[in-house]
Amino acid sequence: MKHSRRNFLTLAGASSLLAIAAPKLLAQGIPQEILNKILPLPGKYGEYYGQAKIRAFHLHNQPETSPLHKALEELWIEVFKQTEGELFVSPIPHDASIPAGDPQAVQFITDGRFEIVSVAGPIIDQVAPDVIGIQNIALIYQSSQDxxxxxxxxxxxxxxNGSVTKYNLTYLPYGTFDNGMRVVTSIANKPIYQLEDFRNLTIRIPPSNDMAMTMAALGAIPEKVTMNQVFQFLKSGAVQAQENPLSVALGFKLYEVTKYLNMTNHAWSGYNTFFNTDFWNSLSPEVQKVIQNLLPVYQAKQIKAQEEYNQYAYEQLVGTLGMVEIKPNLSGASRELIKVYRSIYNRLNPQAQSLIRSKLEERTGSKFA
Structure with missing residues (x-):
């Protein structure tokens, strides 16, 4: 039995804006200027859309210039070609500017208002706490490859997939894309040189219990804010710092409202792709197979492109845009976080625990039963 809308919203920790009724794909809640950009689609892209027998939309929170958006465009054009016009999917950046951002985007997929979404692990750590916590554990991954x-x-x-199926969501193998290691950007009077500099730092985090526990354990004051509001929260002084991969600091122009690029590399970030299950099941086995075969191909392309873009973002932020780079000494952080590690680990199901146990033990020197 699927969980109710009310239960989902409670688990997702979303705002009251998620109460928007959504009986139709293009009902209220999507600004007209966004719809104008989506339909009709320009040029050859619009021709493909017009020719397709099945049309769908893929939400994500990144800009059009991001490696994620570009990879999704290429993926879905290739699907269109290999299915001989059966399916065409249009990626929509910035979650179509829907008011409550990522949590609302996930809700729209469960409801069937849109068909596909790509979201970071912290966004769904209350939806799939028994699995997704693997992605949210701080200071255990050295790189995206790790x-x-x-x-x-x-x-x-x-x-x-087994964890999210009750929400009418489907996850496929190789359905996660890369965003890179998360770093902290902070305002002029809040550089981070050492662990102690997290004390009483008001820092924006995603709507994530795992991330909130992590930052609180380091002594910071976490504020849960969706990505579409981060710039304004920093600009107004409501928060003193935020944490995200380098590409986000560049793509969302966070260099305009922060000074320090603190290379904490404290967590990995990626985008997990979920299909509305009813939509997925409505596709023919042949179309499903095409998608399943292409996902690992375009995941690999996107990972490579993201690594290159993050290096470019670093050079832009520190060079052209004048941010001040700091390489903090975070030795001792694992001791501060051991209770958080155990809390996340104990919520994982046995299969997920088996995936992460050896890495946790290696990084912490502690046993995880």
Whole structure:
């Protein structure tokens, strides 16, 4: 039995804006200027859309210039071609500017208002706490490659899909894309040189219990804010810092409202792709197979493109845009976080625990039963 809308919203920790009724795909709640950009689609892209037998939309929170958006465009054009016009999917950046951002985007997929969404792990750590916590554990991954060694195991896909199926969501193998290691950008009087500098730092985090526990354990004051509001919260002084991959600091122009680029590399960030299950099941086996075959191809392309873009973002932020780079000494952080690690680990189901146990033990020197 599927969970109710009320239960989902409670678990997702979303705002009251999620109460928008959505009986039709293009009903209220989507600004007209966004609809004008989506339909009709320009040029050859619009021709493909017009020719397709099945049309769908894929929400994500990144800009059009991001490696994620570009990879999704290429993926869905290739699906269109290989299915001989059966399916065409249009990626929509910035979650179509819907008011409550990522949590609302996920809700729209469960309801069937849109068909596909890509979201970061922290957004759904209350929806799939028994699996997604693997992605949210701080200071255990050294790189994106380190994280994908776990995420691309068949057991991860099987377990995550089993966890979200009650919300009318489907996750496929190789359905996670990269965003890179998360760093902290902070305002002029809040550089981070060492662990102690987190004390009483008001920092924006995603709507995530795991991230809130992590930052609180380091002594910071976490504020849950969706990505579409981060710039204004920093500009107004409501928060003193935020944490995200380098590409986000560049793509969302956070260099305009923060000074320090604190290279904490404290967590990995990626985008998990979920299909509305009814939509997925409505596709023919042949179309499903095309998508399943292409996902690992375009995941690999996107990971490479994201690594290159993050290096470009770093050079832009520190060079052209004048942010001040700091490489904090975070030695001792694992001791501060051991209770958080155990809390997240104890919420994981046995299959997910088996995926992360050895890495946790290696990084902390502690046993995880």
């Amino acid at each position: 994280a994908f060694e776990i995420i691309n195991q068949p057991l991860f896909a099987e377990t995550l």
